[in-house]
């Protein structure tokens with residue numbers, strides 16, 4: 430069913446009884462051309478581009494829970510491409526290109542809102558670093574503007590830009606065409622688009638192992654409705670974010686440069702429009718924006734130990750809210766409405782892994798750290814290309830797993846091999 434203003438009128442006249450489900454609830458077939466494990470944003474986007482760009486429609490996406498139950502429905506929705514390293518900047522800018530047209534492409538409103546992202550700077554050294562990053566972005570054709578304190582203050586009247594602020598603001602780096610999108614609409618839109626092209630989306634089915642012929646992966650073992658099943662496929666893509674090390678261990682891959690940790694998100698009660706952009710705090714780690722319903726949506730550091738639990742801990746609440754109040758003292762009495770946690774797949778250099786392997790017949794998409802939501806379109810686009818052609822696209826050829834063996838790490842922040850810092 431095509432969504433349009435006319436459709437809304439037609440359905441309203443029929444008492445809204447004619448809407449059809451956005452995607453089919455598929456039963457697994459014995460075999461597919463491609464299996465994608467993980468019905469998060471990346472898995473669904475991959476399936477969509479396999480079908481829409483490469484004409485490969487005999488595809489199953491296998492999801493252990495319901496669509497949107499992972500990080501795709503848990504993130505703070507920030508979409509940007511303000512990176513420093515060329516490989517990252519070009520990859521994330523491809524994502525921005527896809528974001529701009531995504532609602533039209535999917536015929537589904539993902540509420541992409543390019544409201545501008547400002548990274549605040551709190552010292553001259555930080556301003557220099559942002560000038561370098563902004564120049565690098567401009568050299569690659571992206572928009573960026575270095576703002577002084579007055580420009581930041583004019584754009585965001587609620588920020589404490591006074592000299593007596595806990596961490597006085599010097600200025601900031603603006604990416605004017607970055608912003609937000611509605612996270613779960615992205616999952617639903619890709620699911621709907623993929624399903625319409627023939628992809629089977631199989632929910633509530635957990636992959637528990639791999640079928641192998643020698644070293645080659647030829648399908649998966651899974652549990653569905655409490656019963657074991659097997660599904661065969663020549664090509665199997667793994668896109669399970671925080672569960673990467675668990676799922677890969679069932680294929681015998683027990684050493685990966687990935688750590689799983691919890692990241693929490695926080696949402697306040699609705700207030701009148703107060704933050705026009707997405708703001709990040711440069712003296713600690715905090716990012717905040719305001720949802721269309723009026724809630725402040727914010728997050729900060731990951732919890733500081735490895736975990737597979739989708740819930741976080743109180744010390745991080747304290748740290749993150751203290752940072753918010755340091756920037757915006759005016760929010761001190763706003764009430765927190767809810768929070769949740771998601772399991773992050775933190776790579777050891779802060780950059781992703783998208784490529785064929787590490788076993789024949791297998792393809793891996795992982796290592797998304799804090800930034801995999803914005804990557805969703807480009808990740809799906811590149812992973813689909815990689816699976817269809819058995820080799821990386823030029824946009825993801827730097828994101829190999831082998832770079833960790835060869836010493837060609839893509840350490841965006843120069844933070845060293847500590848997953849926490851990326």
Ligand SMILES: Cc1cc2nc3c(=O)[nH]c(=O)nc-3n(C[C@H](O)[C@H](O)[C@H](O)COP(=O)(O)OP(=O)(O)OC[C@H]3O[C@@H](n4cnc5c(N)ncnc54)[C@H](O)[C@@H]3O)c2cc1C
Pocket residue numbers: 466467468469470471472491492493494497498499500501502503504505506507508634635636637668669670671672676692693694728769770771772773797798799800801802803804
């Ligand atoms: C609190 C929080 C805030 C964030 N904020 C941002 C942000 O502002 N901007 C940004 O760019 N990124 C952000 N991220 C990161 C981003 O959400 C993730 O990097 C990205 O969503 C990961 O890709 P995904 O959508 O495919 O993951 P997921 O949605 O987690 O998908 C993986 C899926 O695999 C499934 N799965 C796992 N094991 C199995 C199995 N054995 N069998 C079958 N299925 C399995 C899971 O159930 C899950 O649905 C944030 C993340 C969190 C948690």
